[in-house]
Amino acid sequence: MRILVDKDIPYIHKLFGLHNKIVVCAGRAISAKDIRNIDTLIVRSVTKVNRKLLDDDSIKFVGTATSGVDHIDQDYLKKYGINFVYAPGNNAAAVVEYVFAALFWLAERDRFFLRDKIIGIVGVGHVGNLLYERLHSFGIHTLLCDPPLAKKNISKRKHSWKSFEKLVSEADILTFHTPLIYNGNYPTWHMVDIDVLEALPTNCILINTSRGSVIDNHALLKVLEHGKKLKVVLDVWETEPELSLPLLSYVDIGTAHIAGYTLESKTRSITQIYNEYCKFFNIFDTVNLSELEPSVICYLKLQRKIDEMLLNKLIKFVYNIHCDDLLLRQFAAVQGGFDKIRRRYLDRREWSSLCVETDIDYNNEILANLGMNTCCT
Numbered sequence: 001m002r003i004l005v006d007k008d009i010p011y012i013h014k015l016f017g018l019h020n021k022i023v024v025c026a027g028r029a030i031s032a033k034d035i036r037n038i039d040t041l042i043v044r045s046v047t048k049v050n051r052k053l054l055d056d057d058s059i060k061f062v063g064t065a066t067s068g069v070d071h072i073d074q075d076y077l078k079k080y081g082i083n084f085v086y087a088p089g090n091n092a093a094a095v096v097e098y099v100f101a102a103l104f105w106l107a108e109r110d111r112f113f114l115r116d117k118i119i120g121i122v123g124v125g126h127v128g129n130l131l132y133e134r135l136h137s138f139g140i141h142t143l144l145c146d147p148p149l150a151k152k153n154i155s156k157r158k159h160s161w162k163s164f165e166k167l168v169s170e171a172d173i174l175t176f177h178t179p180l181i182y183n184g185n186y187p188t189w190h191m192v193d194i195d196v197l198e199a200l201p202t203n204c205i206l207i208n209t210s211r212g213s214v215i216d217n218h219a220l221l222k223v224l225e226h227g228k229k230l231k232v233v234l235d236v237w238e239t240e241p242e243l244s245l246p247l248l249s250y251v252d253i254g255t256a257h258i259a260g261y262t263l264e265s266k267t268r269s270i271t272q273i274y275n276e277y278c279k280f281f282n283i284f285d286t287v288n289l290s291e292l293e294p295s296v297i298c299y300l301k302l303q304r305k306i307d308e309m310l311l312n313k314l315i316k317f318v319y320n321i322h323c324d325d326l327l328l329r330q331f332a333a334v335q336g337g338f339d340k341i342r343r344r345y346l347d348r349r350e351w352s353s354l355c356v357e358t359d360i361d362y363n364n365e366i367l368a369n370l371g372m373n374t375c376c377t
């Protein structure tokens with residue numbers, strides 16, 4: 001089998017290398033010429049997989065080690081019988097922990113408590129739902145907007161779904177976790193446009209870790225330049241990998257599309273693609289995640305009941321989002337800087353890598369609900 005893989009996907013040779021010819025290529029540089037005589041293509045979000053790329057008919061299997069699939073022309077793959085798999089949900093915890101890190105960083109800087117805020121979650125799938133569950137478990141109020149889900153009415157939760165307009169008018173914090181959808185009944189492209197931006201309450205916190213174009217970045221820059229008081233956290237940008245430096249200068253936290261980047265999430269994603277690949281080609285080999293899964297790296301003991309201040313310390317111990325903001329501001333103007341940050345991103349870990357000792361029952365319950373490992377003395 002000849003497999004072409006984005007060179008920034010980890011563990012490829014360990015997983016696929018035994019019986020296959022592996023060709024690696026920079027994700028943004030993969031071209032139709034590279035695809036010739038390739039059976040399997042494995043990409044990330046930076047490679048557009050469409051008719052232009054796949055003019056060769058040798059491809060049988062396409063995998064993307066991502067949750068978002070807006071870079072894939074799925075209709076084309078289906079039309080030509082090319083098997084397609086992606087990795088939904090594997091980076092949900094990483095994104096949720098990024099959002100928590102951003103919220104607690106802002107709360108510390110601007111001296112407010114999250115328990116006094118209402119958080120509007122737009123898109124309640126793998127990421128949005130986990131975010132809801134963890135915020136709810138810590139007593140933080142949320143409003144949920146997900147019309148496709150509400151329409152399917154498959155939600156188990158007691159909460160009533162709210163309209164996007166309701167969240168815009170009532171939420172103190174809006175966080176977006178939708179796919180990038182250009183048409184259909186519920187498009188998300190520029191769902192935050194100039195009208196929404198002008199309608200947002202003063203000092204509203206806007207967080208986007210979905211896709212850059214869910215927010216009209218030009219309109220956002222315009223309202224910020226005109227003095228609209230918003231607090232903005234952007235991990236995704238409409239013009240990635242080129243960045244609007246003026247917009248970066250206005251946002252409170254800016255990062256290089258790394259919200260989903262943890263060692264655990266990358267391991268889970270490529271393992272899922274590998275297992276789907278084995279199923280498709282009838283290869284009887286299941287990889288043991290523990291071989292790739294990094295071990296627990298640290299251990300802490302809590303001496304008192306957990307509250308927002310103490311949780312903030314734990315969050316910063318595992319992941320300090322401010323470092324990623326400084327990193328982007330340092331390299332944003334450097335040619336290729338955005339992609340370089342992503343390629344060399346340090347092995348950020350998830351809360352589950354933290355083992356917390358506590359003999360307080362309340363702490364055990366809260367920390368377990370937040371996805372941390374706990375052990376009693």
Ligand SMILES: NC(=O)C1=CN([C@@H]2O[C@H](COP(=O)(O)OP(=O)(O)OC[C@H]3O[C@@H](n4cnc5c(N)ncnc54)[C@H](O)[C@@H]3O)[C@@H](O)[C@H]2O)C=CC1
Nearest residue numbers: 067068123124125126127146148177178179186209210260
């Ligand atoms: N920055 C990063 O590193 C990451 C970004 N993402 C992005 O976040 C998106 C969400 O990720 P997941 O939760 O895994 O996807 P998902 O597919 O599990 O959930 C998306 C949810 O959005 C809902 N939705 C669709 N249109 C909507 C609309 N108009 N209004 C409100 N809700 C709507 C869907 O019904 C679904 O429940 C991905 O599509 C991807 O683009 C995901 C992971 C990492």
Ligand SMILES: O=C(O)C(=O)[C@H](O)COP(=O)(O)O
Nearest residue numbers: 044045046066067068091260
């Ligand atoms: O999974 C998604 O969707 C994401 O946005 C990933 O964080 C994208 O990461 P890359 O595939 O661009 O490395």
